[in-house]
Amino acid sequence: MSGLGTTSGPVLACGEVHTCLLPTSDAVDERAAEQLLRLRTDEPVRLSRHPSRYAVSPGLLTGVDCWMPSVTGTRSRAVGTVTARAAIVEGRVLQSSAYFSAPACGPDRRQSWGHYLVRPGCLIPVGRLPVRSVAEGFLAGPRQNELDIGPIAESLTARISRHRILDLSPPLTTADTSLRWTATPAAGGKETSVLFTKADDGLRTVELRLPHATTPAAAAGLCEDLALHDWLLTTVAYKLDGLQAGYEDSRLLKVLCSLVDHLLHLWMPLSRVDRTLHTAWEELDENSGYSRQWNALAQRIRDQLVLRAVRSRSELLTSD
Amino acid sequence: MSGTESAFRETSAEPRTEALPYSHLSLELGHLYMEDFVEGPSRLRRHFAAVRPWADAARAGLGTLNSDKRPRISTCFLIDDYFSRLSTPAELIPPLLEAAAEAGLTIDYLARESGCAGPVSGGTEPLAGSSGRRDRVELAECVLRRLVESPPPDSTGFRPPVSRTGWLTNGRRSPFQRISPALNSTGAVWQPPSETGARGHSVFMDVELWSGPEEERSWSCAFLAALWQLVRLGLLRDNGHAVLTPTPWEDKEFPADWDALAPVLRLDPRAAPFTAYVTSSVLPARFLPVEHAVRVILDQVHVEAEALGQVAERCAAEGFNVPAGVVDRISYVFPVGL
Numbered sequence: 001m002s003g004l005g006t007t008s009g010p011v012l013a014c015g016e017v018h019t020c021l022l023p024t025s026d027a028v029d030e031r032a033a034e035q036l037l038r039l040r041t042d043e044p045v046r047l048s049r050h051p052s053r054y055a056v057s058p059g060l061l062t063g064v065d066c067w068m069p070s071v072t073g074t075r076s077r078a079v080g081t082v083t084a085r086a087a088i089v090e091g092r093v094l095q096s097s098a099y100f101s102a103p104a105c106g107p108d109r110r111q112s113w114g115h116y117l118v119r120p121g122c123l124i125p126v127g128r129l130p131v132r133s134v135a136e137g138f139l140a141g142p143r144q145n146e147l148d149i150g151p152i153a154e155s156l157t158a159r160i161s162r163h164r165i166l167d168l169s170p171p172l173t174t175a176d177t178s179l180r181w182t183a184t185p186a187a188g189g190k191e192t193s194v195l196f197t198k199a200d201d202g203l204r205t206v207e208l209r210l211p212h213a214t215t216p217a218a219a220a221g222l223c224e225d226l227a228l229h230d231w232l233l234t235t236v237a238y239k240l241d242g243l244q245a246g247y248e249d250s251r252l253l254k255v256l257c258s259l260v261d262h263l264l265h266l267w268m269p270l271s272r273v274d275r276t277l278h279t280a281w282e283e284l285d286e287n288s289g290y291s292r293q294w295n296a297l298a299q300r301i302r303d304q305l306v307l308r309a310v311r312s313r314s315e316l317l318t319s320d
Numbered sequence: 321m322s323g324t325e326s327a328f329r330e331t332s333a334e335p336r337t338e339a340l341p342y343s344h345l346s347l348e349l350g351h352l353y354m355e356d357f358v359e360g361p362s363r364l365r366r367h368f369a370a371v372r373p374w375a376d377a378a379r380a381g382l383g384t385l386n387s388d389k390r391p392r393i394s395t396c397f398l399i400d401d402y403f404s405r406l407s408t409p410a411e412l413i414p415p416l417l418e419a420a421a422e423a424g425l426t427i428d429y430l431a432r433e434s435g436c437a438g439p440v441s442g443g444t445e446p447l448a449g450s451s452g453r454r455d456r457v458e459l460a461e462c463v464l465r466r467l468v469e470s471p472p473p474d475s476t477g478f479r480p481p482v483s484r485t486g487w488l489t490n491g492r493r494s495p496f497q498r499i500s501p502a503l504n505s506t507g508a509v510w511q512p513p514s515e516t517g518a519r520g521h522s523v524f525m526d527v528e529l530w531s532g533p534e535e536e537r538s539w540s541c542a543f544l545a546a547l548w549q550l551v552r553l554g555l556l557r558d559n560g561h562a563v564l565t566p567t568p569w570e571d572k573e574f575p576a577d578w579d580a581l582a583p584v585l586r587l588d589p590r591a592a593p594f595t596a597y598v599t600s601s602v603l604p605a606r607f608l609p610v611e612h613a614v615r616v617i618l619d620q621v622h623v624e625a626e627a628l629g630q631v632a633e634r635c636a637a638e639g640f641n642v643p644a645g646v647v648d649r650i651s652y653v654f655p656v657g658l
Contacts, residue, residue, distance in 0.1 A: 039465075040466070041461065041462050041558075042466070042559060043560075044559045047332040048333035049330065061468040061622050063470055063477075065472065066473075081622075082477065112619060114646055114647045117622050120622060142476075148477070152477050
């Protein structure tokens with residue numbers, strides 16, 4: 001696939017990432033992750049063990065022919081396929097990601113379907129694509145009869161979550177998140193930029209300007225990484241919200257232990273992000289303070305556990 | 321000033337796609353039903369005599385495409401042992417080869433239709449969401465899962481998947497009506513089906529891909545024929561490995577059981593590669609509806625990008641113009657008298 005802003009390449013890439021805890025009591029091993037992500041028999045699940053265990057399904061395509069989202073009301077139609085893939089991180093977190101890229105213009109009428117299938121993951125506009133309006137409309141959310149790729153990612157999550165090897169009793173109650181993103185090529189000589197917006201309803205939007213020739217798959221990879229770490233931080237911060245000092249509650253202890261058992265080791269930004277996009281994450285991290293907050297939360301969990309251990313030990317001694 | 325270069329790779333994270341040898345053209349010398357074979361050698365002789373001039377024409381046509389090199393052409397013949405088995409290979413194949421030879425034609429590769437449906441090696445894991453009752457993965461099933469349906473206008477991505485219905489169309493079906501015609505005296509309007517991208521008027525087609533329950537699916541002739549085209553085009557892989565690679569067969573004798581034969585036999589050791597950039601099939605005109613269905617199916621198969629890329633690269637290196645779309649790589653002749 002050619003990169004953003006290259007000749008005849010796409011001028012826009014858009015996607016949505018759904019992140020959730022894999023609905024099962026224990027993290028699954030590599031074999032089980034492979035079984036869950038085996039969406040097709042003829043293409044292997046890609047497995048990576050370093051720097052963390054990661055499994056990703058083959059891409060699935062969904063054909064669409066509809067109006068593109070738009071903020072200005074300019075109607076533009078596009079035809080092609082949306083790529084969707086699912087990934088399991090450390091056997092514990094399930095991510096489904098759907099994305100597409102689009103060139104600035106296309107033929108004035110729809111071509112034979114085979115024409116679109118040899119350009120997987122590409123939506124080709126019928127005529128010109130009002131890039132800015134589509135990008136803004138996509139982040140604002142689709143209106144009726146406009147392209148909506150969220151359900152494509154969601155259906156993948158649902159399909160995997162129904163697999164019989166999952167016992168559907170996760171150790172923690174967590175909220176799922178959706179991250180919707182757009183990427184356009186950065187103007188000549190300009191730096192990469194990331195604009196991350198977090199809404200209360202679990203929806204995050206990310207507006208990216210990326211280096212020339214960045215592939216849509218690499219942009220999707222960056223956003224999956226952002227979504228994973230945002231989900232981790234949100235989940236852990238929520239669990240620690242209102243934690244009462246000195247409050248002895250076995251239920252709370254259980255939550256702290258679950259966080260250590262299942263989530264604390266998952267923080268590893270940029271594990272699989274294209275090297276050229278590292279600055280995008282670093283910029284965002286600098287502004288949001290995500291890593292600093294994560295370190296503080298992780299330290300707090302460990303401190304709390306130590307404190308509780310010391311207290312219960314001293315209680316034991318005094319009762320003797 | 322140069323930095324340290326380092327690279328870290330995991331093969332399980334970056335699987336390979338096996339490369340295949342390619343001819344320029346795969347020429348199919350006919351397709352017959354078992355009933356045709358029963359009619360005897362004269363039927364076969366008539367068949368190949370009618371095919372011969374068209375086979376020559378296909379060769380000649382290729383010469384103009386590729387001027388500086390001798391074109392590589394392989395011939396093949398598909399025997400239908402999937403829908404009926406009236407005869408044995410020992411009885412059927414030798415007269416077939418003789419009749420072809422009498423017309424001055426050589427069958428380089430002989431394939432069995434059940435090989436197109438049959439199990440492929442590997443892939444024994446049950447699929448996500450499937451019942452996992454069967455551990456045998458059929459090639460036809462792999463291709464079924466590569467179908468990406470052509471969306472009629474105003475499709476935002478919601479449709480019942482073809483894997484559930486078993487029917488594939490080239491457009492939009494008539495809306496389903498619950499009211500019986502007897503009750504429908506108000507004249508509730510019937511809506512016609514439509515072909516996507518039709519020029520003026522529709523030629524709507526709805527193709528049945530299989531019949532029967534999931535455990536014992538019977539794949540349709542059209543679906544297996546589409547698969548046969550993909551195999552000849554060298555565009556199918558199973559977890560990166562080639563499928564239905566030809567097995568050499570130089571014996572004059574053939575066994576009494578079809579299953580004792582490999583799915584694709586190479587009868588001529590000097591034959592050009594079985595898989596080719598483009599295909600041409602000389603078929604009786606009664607196969608026209610089936611082949612229309614084949615085109616409808618092929619237009620909706622998502623071929624692995626790596627396999628497509630390998631063909632594109634070779635063609636570019638040879639200066640051979642291969643159409644980008646898969647369905648544009650196949651051609652037919654339906655002569656009178658077959």
